[in-house]
Amino acid sequence: MAYLQNISRFSANDNIGGIITLRVIRKDDVETFPEPSNGIVYGDIVPKAGRAFVVWSAILESSSTKSATKATREGASKQNTLPFLLPKDRAAIKPQLDLAAEDEFIVLFTDANGTNKIFGSLETPVRFEYDHDSGKSFENLNAYDCRFYYPDGPDNFFHYNGSLSAPPVGTAPAVVKYNGVAIASLAPGEVFNIISEFGFTNFYTSSS
Numbered sequence: 001m002a003y004l005q006n007i008s009r010f011s012a013n014d015n016i017g018g019i020i021t022l023r024v025i026r027k028d029d030v031e032t033f034p035e036p037s038n039g040i041v042y043g044d045i046v047p048k049a050g051r052a053f054v055v056w057s058a059i060l061e062s063s064s065t066k067s068a069t070k071a072t073r074e075g076a077s078k079q080n081t082l083p084f085l086l087p088k089d090r091a092a093i094k095p096q097l098d099l100a101a102e103d104e105f106i107v108l109f110t111d112a113n114g115t116n117k118i119f120g121s122l123e124t125p126v127r128f129e130y131d132h133d134s135g136k137s138f139e140n141l142n143a144y145d146c147r148f149y150y151p152d153g154p155d156n157f158f159h160y161n162g163s164l165s166a167p168p169v170g171t172a173p174a175v176v177k178y179n180g181v182a183i184a185s186l187a188p189g190e191v192f193n194i195i196s197e198f199g200f201t202n203f204y205t206s207s208s
Contacts, residue, residue: 012202016112019063020082023108027125028202030106044162045106053108053164058084059143063109065119067157078155081127082107082119083178086144089132097144100128106149108160116160119148124156182206 029051034043047053062085070077086093104125110116120126130146150156 012188016179017064018061019058019065019082019084020062021110021111022056022058022082024044025051025053025106025108027104027106027120027122030122031108033106033122034162034170036121039155039157040159040161045103045108056084056086058085058146059141061198062143064070065109065111065157067155071153077152078157079152080119080150080155080157081150082109082126083145085141088142088147089144091133097128097130098114101130103128105148105200110164116158116164117156120150120156121158124150124153126150126156134170136187 009181014061025045028074030045032044032046034041034045045053062083064083066081066083068079069131070079086097104120105128106118106120106122108116108118126131126148127150128148130144132144135141
């Protein structure tokens with residue numbers, strides 16, 4: 001196969017590191033994902049009705065991507081990661097992060113060179129994990145140390161030439177908690193149905 005072509009020289013001004021924007025969507029909220037061709041997704045990623053990519057605004061210069069090659073008996077596989085920092089310990093977002101740690105995602109990001117890329121697909125979605133560090137002094141950052149990751153398998157970083165949909169606006173999602181533990185996040189109009197043999201004796205609600 002004749003695939004080799006010339007690779008042009010770039011100056012330092014043509015190659016800027018870092019990630020500018022992160023857009024996140026649950027795998028289960030994607031209706032259509034075009035089949036990648038030669039590492040490029042041509043066409044639009046289409047969310048299900050009422051769903052959309054949301055923007056997670058990370059601390060500037062905290063985001064990056066890394067794709068490590070791992071040799072196996074079956075051939076080469078990838079271990080891909082996208083780490084970033086979210087500022088400040090906030091009650092408004094922690095339940096969302098806890099639920100995200102149990103879910104699967106597709107991440108659309110724009111790097112500092114203006115290149116749009118995708119991390120994950122319907123067949124190879126990415127996972128999420130985070131830690132929190134308050135810092136030891138006023139100069140330290142109080143932040144969530146976050147990471148989207150794909151532990152081992154075929155490469156799932158793709159260039160994206162589709163459109164970038166606007167994030168949803170309006171009321172923030174409701175968070176459902178059971179004894180203080182977040183168990184669901186609901187968009188406006190969604191119903192969370194509890195099926196149980198027990199009644200509502202000694203049952204009460206509280207807001208936070």
